[in-house]
Amino acid sequence: MFDQLIYISTAQHALPRRELPIILDSSQRNNRLAGVTGMLLFDGIRFLQALEGAPGAVTRIFARIRADARHRAAVVLSQRPVAAREFGNWAMAYEDNMAAPGAVSLIDMVEALVTTVENRNTRELFRSFARVDRYVAQV
Ligand SMILES: Cc1cc2nc3c(=O)[nH]c(=O)nc-3n(C[C@H](O)[C@H](O)[C@H](O)COP(=O)(O)O)c2cc1C
Structure with a gap:
């Protein structure tokens, strides 16, 4: 049995975009060690x-995330x-929607990934x- 947790939060005002890969790097490292997977979307x-x-x-992991001052x-x-x-x-991988023309679109990627999500909501x-969205990550 796994636990699935879904949350929404608001980015700190004027969060510099360069913070995103930094967040993703530590997420990748920590989540892999903890056997935690998932998805992170950011709409700006x-x-x-x-x-x-x-x-x-x-x-x-969520207790640590919740305490992070980069969002509230x-x-x-x-x-x-x-x-x-x-x-x-x-x-962990992430995709910047602005990058790589011709790459699988973000919407298509998320559509494909959520087909296995049982709960319709x-x-x-x-x-x-x-x-x-402008940014997606799998954590
Ligand atoms: C929106 C958001 C999502 C995050 N997601 C994760 C995550 O899935 N896993 C994780 O370990 N840290 C995540 N973090 C970062 C943590 O808050 C924290 O900075 C990090 O775990 C510290 O780890 P480190 O000391 O190894 O860098 C997230 C931060 C933010 C702002």
């Missing part, structure tokens, strides 16, 4: 993140047990967020 204002892993690991007002949208990881099992939340 808000973050939407799904974390999946052993219950203790997800709680520990984190609200947990859902926290529930899932039989299998629903957001895929990638090693969760699926729709990530889909609609991706439509206005």
Whole structure:
């Protein structure tokens, strides 16, 4: 059994864009060690993140994320047990939607990734967020 936690938060005012790869680097390192996977979307204002892993690991990682001054007002949208990881099992990678013309579009990528998400509301939340998104990461 895995724990799946989904939260939304607001980026610190004028968060420098160069912070994003820094956040992703530490996410990759820590999440891999903790066996936590998931997805992080950023629309320039808000973050939407799904974390999946052993219950203790997800709680520990989220406690650290929540305390991070680079965002605020984190609200947990859902926290529930899932039989299998629903957001895929990638090693961390990220895609800047502005980069690489011809690359798989962000929307297509998120669409493909959420097909395994069982809860319809969760699926729709990530889909609609991706439509206005500029940045995506798998954590
Ligand atoms: C929106 C957002 C999402 C984050 N996601 C993760 C994450 O999934 N895993 C993680 O370990 N840190 C994440 N972080 C970073 C943590 O808050 C924290 O800076 C980091 O875990 C510190 O680890 P380090 O000391 O190894 O660099 C996130 C930060 C922000 C602002």
